[in-house]
Amino acid sequence: MNRKAMAEEQFRWIFILVAGALILGFFTSIVIKQKQAQEDAISAAELQNMEFLMANAKVATGSANEIELAQDINFDCNSIRIGRLSKQTKEPIFAPELLKGRNLVTWSLDWNMPYRATNLLFLTTDEARYVFVYDEDKYASSSSYQKFVDELYSKFPDKMNKEKVSNKESISDKNNYKTRIVLLDASIALPTFKGVSSMTIKGTDLEKGEIQFGGQSYHYIGLPALYAAIFSEDKENYECAMDKAFKKLKLASSVYSEKIEELGSIQVYECQTHYTDSNVAISTILGADVATLKNDNWATGLFGAISAMKNYNNELIKLSCPPIY
């Protein structure tokens, strides 16, 4: 009898243990799944915030905006990743590969070629450092160089972590995860601490010139394209984003081309000649792409077409004809 009771007791305990384990396991799995779901929900909300932020930044160009960065963001030309979630992006965005810091800073500029084609969006954080290096002797002797350096630096938003140093100083390590050194037609011994990358700007014209980074030279047309190179992680990111910008330029140019055709057929003679002449210029702009920036002749041709379009548009406005843009 006792043995039977003991056996019964044992089975009872085994049953309790198994049932208890099942119940505990069930609730633990719910908790783990909920935790993961919540983390994904936070990442999704952050991604959505990023989407709206970028959409707003595109609409309101000119001023830089700052928001708190809850999680690190991984960026490549075609996607933005937060946590386990990522989102594709088709807009021309120039940013470092990793956005890390307390605050995310967004800035966008109109890219006019000569009409507005798109907005270029720049992303960075307060932990990324931008060092503008100028040639001290040239700064003292050339007013155009001085104007170029001062204007380029002053137009760079104050919300960003920027500084201006002469080539006779040294660049100290301020423990930033990323340091971008912009050499303004100057040379300096590049520091060796982590996260350093550099690029060189040749010339003193904010509207056109040449930039070098990643072993490649590019022409830039317009100040936004120059800033785009500063914010890009590397030449691959720059080329990829500029490729998207040129696609937008093609779409805008197609619209203006059709508009010119339509206006040319209904306007008086004085207006018509300008519409006809601008057709040639717009064909050059329509044919431009990233490869144009790497070729001296093509870049010169593109810049010439842009200047010509500006002149035709100004003439049309003076004559009270419907302008092209």
Place this chain on the structure above:
Amino acid sequence: MKKKAQAGMFEIIVVLFVFFLLIGFGLIFYAGMQKRSSTEDSKRVLELRAVRVAQIASTLPELQCSLDNAVRENCIEVEKAMAAKDVIEKNIADYYDMFGYGKISIKGIYPDSSLSMLLYDFNPSRQTYDTTAIQIPISLYDSVKKQNYFGVLNVEVYS
């Protein structure tokens, strides 16, 4: 004794059954609440998307009024819209990346109510989808006649 033990076992099983039944009810209730709140969330998200699409459309360089790059807010140029209509149709994939599934059109209200243009139309291939529409008053500028019309930008988005 055997019967007592069996009764005891039966009691435990019944208790466990009832316990899991209650848990089941609770989970169904919780899932229902989650579904309801996610339906409300998705409706809100769709509305926000409609606003975003309207914002993008009204500031698109291909449509927005400008004079020598000085842009005019809340204004679409009629001549540009007529040209953009064809360009959008030929490059629908590029514009899908911006607008997603949806429909964008402009309509003149005063003084020219005959002006009406469908700028973008891309439907999902599946049969059922949620939809939300917003209408935004917008100036339609005729650059030839140099006149502004009171118009409406209609944006419909599909999930």
Place this chain on the structure above:
Amino acid sequence: MLKFTHKKAQMELMGLAIVVLLIAVGMFFAMKYTLFQKPPEIKNPYMQSELATTFVNTLLLASTDECKAYTTMKDLLGDCAAQELARQKCALEQKYCSSGDCKTYCEASDKIVDAILKDTLTEWGKSYTFEVYSDGQVGNYFAKDTCAPNAERGKAGLFPIPARHGTVNVKLSICS
């Protein structure tokens, strides 16, 4: 003793059954009144105020050739408000006096605004209050109100127009 034990066990089971029944009934009512209720319509006060502002801005820029050629609604409303001219008819400026259809500037503005509101806000199922009034003047030059008496008015789109005899205000509020 055995009978009492039986009764105790039966009472225990009854108790359990009643608890389960109560919980089930409670869950049923909870589900009925929460899950199956129609969700409330999502109202967006920000969008309402944006709509009002955008509407007024767009209205004032609209071109019109009522009373005068090549004018805008802003000018027409300004003329409506100018006290001297308010009594003068459109005929003094231009056309619109054929078959006795002679209007004042205010009548012309009212007609245009009415047509625009009918084709827009009314068609979209929105209630609104639209007023054109001067600072310090009792009453409006003209007004339209389709809001319910106790309806909550969103933030108004207000646009002041400098006119010859003071400022004219054009105000639109969308009601929820």
